[in-house]
Amino acid sequence: MDCEQLAPLYEEYALGVLEAEERAEVEAHLARHCAQCTPGIEKARWVVAQLAHVSPEAQPPESLKGKILDAAISRAKPA
Numbered sequence: 473m474d475c476e477q478l479a480p481l482y483e484e485y486a487l488g489v490l491e492a493e494e495r496a497e498v499e500a501h502l503a504r505h506c507a508q509c510t511p512g513i514e515k516a517r518w519v520v521a522q523l524a525h526v527s528p529e530a531q532p533p534e535s536l537k538g539k540i541l542d543a544a545i546s547r548a549k550p551a
């Protein structure tokens with residue numbers, strides 16, 4: 473996988489909903505300290521952390537929340 477293929481997986485990786493094979497690809501890529509994907513994953517982790525601690529005063533944009541939840545739900549379903 474290259475950076476372009478990994479970019480859509482950042483949030484799912486951060487959520488821990490990637491399939492083992494994809495997760496291994498992401499981890500192998502991050503092990504090379506990719507200058508593009510490392511900050512991308514960090515940002516995704518931050519977003520996921522915000523969702524985990526969501527409060528009425530600090531709502532993430534609905535579009536972003538919906539995108540992440542959709543990803544989590546679609547991944548959770550058996551193929």
Ligand SMILES: [Zn+2]
Nearest residue numbers: 475506508509
């Ligand atoms: Zn990369």
